[in-house]
Amino acid sequence: MIKIALIAYAALLYAAQGAWIPYIGLWLAAQGIAEAALPLLFAVMLMAKVVTNPVVAHLCDMSGRPERVAFWVTLFLILCYATLLWPGLSVSGLMILVVLASALAPTVFPIIDRLILQASGASAEGFGRLRMWGSVGFAVGTVLAGQAALRVGLTPVIVLVAVLGAASLIALGLYRRALGPMTRQWTPPEKAPLRALLDLPLIWPPLIAAALILASNAHLYTLAPIEWSQAGLSAALISAILVVGVGAEVAGFWFGSKMAARISAPALLTMAALFTAARWGTMALSINVPVLILAQLGQAATIALTTMALAAAIRQYVPENTRVTAFAMFTLLGMGPFISGATLLAGWGQGQFGVSGFAMMVPVAGFAVLMAGFFWMHVRSRGPEASQTS
Template sequence: MSFAVRLATVYGTMFLFTGVYLPFFPVWLKSQGLDATEISLVVALSLFLRIVVSPFFAAVADRIGDRRRVMVWLAWASLASAALFLWVEGFGPILFVALVLNAVFPAIGPLVETIAMRARIDQGMNYGRVRLWGSITFIAASAGAGWLLEWNTPSIIAVCLVAALVLNVAGVWLLPRETRPTAAIPHRRQFAGALGIGRHPIFILFVLTASLIQATHAVYYAFGSLAWQIQGYSDAVIGLLWATGVIAEIVLFYISGPIMARFGAVRLLMLAGAAAGLRWTVTALSPPIAILFVMQALHGLTFGAAHLGAVQFVAQAAPPRLAATAQSLYAAMASGVIMGFVTIGIGPIYQMLGPYTYFVMAGAAVVALAGTALLALRWQGGLIVSEDEEEEENDD
């Protein structure tokens, strides 16, 4: 089995879980008696854990030079924590389990992305065509879970989450052991390098801009399915709406090789910001189902182009030996800090405005688009902290 196939399998098993969790975890939370504010708190507080936890595990992986071993630990911990959803009841216990799960499972993502982007650079592997298998399994999971909900109680969602994580453990085990692992990095030198990247003005601008683009999906992730239920759409149709967005991702990822080479990181982020402004403005108006499907297709740009731009920026801007740390710093902000604050904020707003809350997301997209323009002026496409500079800082 080739390395690309093994890596595609890891992506596929990861996104089986995500394909159930993103669209239907809020539905399960509602079935457990949580209101809109409590749902937004569970989702948002879980995201905040990524601020510290994901960079910590990435730093451990960079330091010991064995990303696979850390991924195995995280996969088993994710399975053990998700299994508790089969028994817990009430806001407090559910929140606790969600916090534990979101402390470990999201930390796998930056490690996989780092391995994949390094394979793209060193071996010429087509990143998009490997990554698209995650999108394919996301479609299968979201559509399948929607179909199961047609004739099962929402408790089936927890069962699906556990089953997906069982497969994720198997997928991670398929990765080959690192026969020539990266040399362990001294604590002091690693900290100096991570600090040098994390405090660099260009990296900060990139993180805030790219994170804000992803945060424009907050209403969609937390309340999209619930809003469509209120509008009268069946769970099967809702699953298809989610799947439509990911189909657009697949198309983009399949042709991503020449697109990434032609557009570059910053222009991909610009495209994502512009598409987000259009998508959320139209979605706020509760358009007819045909137009709604078209807006869902823009997910290929609002998420897909933003994701490609972000991972390409990190691969070009961060030294290879700190790639996982830099990727996790971005992921912690994009999926943790920014997304968390936005998710908490839109809970009460959604209770007042309903689908019109998408207008707030459209406004955030405009701000992000301005950030990408500034980033284009300040970054020329190279390392923002060189290996030599890091060594000099460490020597000092």
């Protein structure tokens, strides 16, 4: 029952984000927000997690009850979604709520990863099989929102987001009930969790490598659809190309979990970074649809293998009372300053050299290869004593 409730919570909350992320810009524009103001609003939405992620992770690691913190964060997140539908809401109020929702949502996903890591025990294969359902939920949410937007309009998409969020809260409540009261003594870190994490130099190379791999998706989800459209690809083809990537991600969690159980975290992370660099290089060289679809299969490495490698590194090298903070730093770096920098790099490369933005993602992934290699060498030099006990 514990694992089923946790899977339901993860899948439903990811589904809410799958409905929210692709359509929130269109909905905001439909509410009368000026097109010129949207880039600044999106920048604030992206950077809001820099404040909220460390704070929520701190509360989780200090209390030892991340599921309790997740419950309250999810509740406030749903209230933000529901209030967006309030009749007569001002534009300024709408913008505040959107920023607040964007600040709260990313704080929950590190908690989900930490809970899945706990539920899977020492099994790397188990982590991948459980974490896969988050990707499935995201894909389903995107499809449902697309159908709602096409058939009914954009406002029902926000209703869908709120309903999925409410359903996830019910699932989390069932998870908390199945989990029961804490039966063991929780020892919080002696220092603040982030400070304690800074004292673990071995975990930072894989954290940075994984965050760089995540950030290298910047061009794919910003300017690439425009680039492909200008090259003559239809909206249906572009959508199909993106869906292939999500399917590969799900398959990567399912089938790659066996690989994650057999090879070391440094080797898996290095493999993910190399495949990601090759993926962006291939997409930079050709806009041929079969080539793009083939390259999109690399999302199995970019997302699934990277996430499983980082989870394995955190399990082995980070004490249990600092793990939410470790996952939070991955999300904060990858989806904050790193992805912002990668987006600017892609735009600069296009403007200065006339190359595809994907070409500029190759060095981003290449630096991840270097960090993963450094992690590998550091682990080999320090040996088994580098591992942390939980």
